[in-house]
Amino acid sequence: MKPVALTFDDGPSRWTPLVLDLLREHEARATFFVIGARVRERPDDVRRIVAEGHELGSHTLTHPRLTEISDDEVRAEITGGLEAIEEVLAERPTLFRAPGFYAERRELAIVEELGLEAVFAHVDPQDWRPERDSHTIFRLVLDELREGVIVDLHDGYPPRPTSSRTDCTPTVEALDHLLPCLQPEGYEAVTVSQLGTPAAP
Numbered sequence: 001m002k003p004v005a006l007t008f009d010d011g012p013s014r015w016t017p018l019v020l021d022l023l024r025e026h027e028a029r030a031t032f033f034v035i036g037a038r039v040r041e042r043p044d045d046v047r048r049i050v051a052e053g054h055e056l057g058s059h060t061l062t063h064p065r066l067t068e069i070s071d072d073e074v075r076a077e078i079t080g081g082l083e084a085i086e087e088v089l090a091e092r093p094t095l096f097r098a099p100g101f102y103a104e105r106r107e108l109a110i111v112e113e114l115g116l117e118a119v120f121a122h123v124d125p126q127d128w129r130p131e132r133d134s135h136t137i138f139r140l141v142l143d144e145l146r147e148g149v150i151v152d153l154h155d156g157y158p159p160r161p162t163s164s165r166t167d168c169t170p171t172v173e174a175l176d177h178l179l180p181c182l183q184p185e186g187y188e189a190v191t192v193s194q195l196g197t198p199a200a201p
Ligand SMILES: [Zn+2]
Pocket: 009, 010, 059, 063, 098, 099, 100, 158
């Protein structure tokens, strides 16, 4: 089987249980990059993500654009995100994804200094755009799928001022169509760690 890694950012949210239901139904594994502030609102979703065999990564505490804040603020955002997860799971993740993939040399050095591995993505259907419908998301992912890719999807939306859609239903619907296509095409959905080397920036 050809491994691929589905990843979900900006949760947990009210769409996370729907994503988890679909993943369970299709015996697929995924990786969730959660926002610390959301973790505190929905700790049960975080516990369920891990209990059902998925991987958890951090996506900062409040989802700022890291390239626009100071070193100390970058550290506080990353550490705060890890602590929010630790409060729920009593352990810290080792994977990290920068909001909007905004991470350059300085930010990546801090990520590494904090013992984290930065994860990017190869397939980016931009499902967070308000105009993206489920069929477009489904086609964009399926057309670019190949062995070893990391796919970026969203099971929630960030706090202001980041602009994003406020309804993640199109991603849930796209997933409902995508997951049954994987096995017949020879793909297996695994976690980022199971995939091996994360995508380079
Ligand atoms: Zn995000």
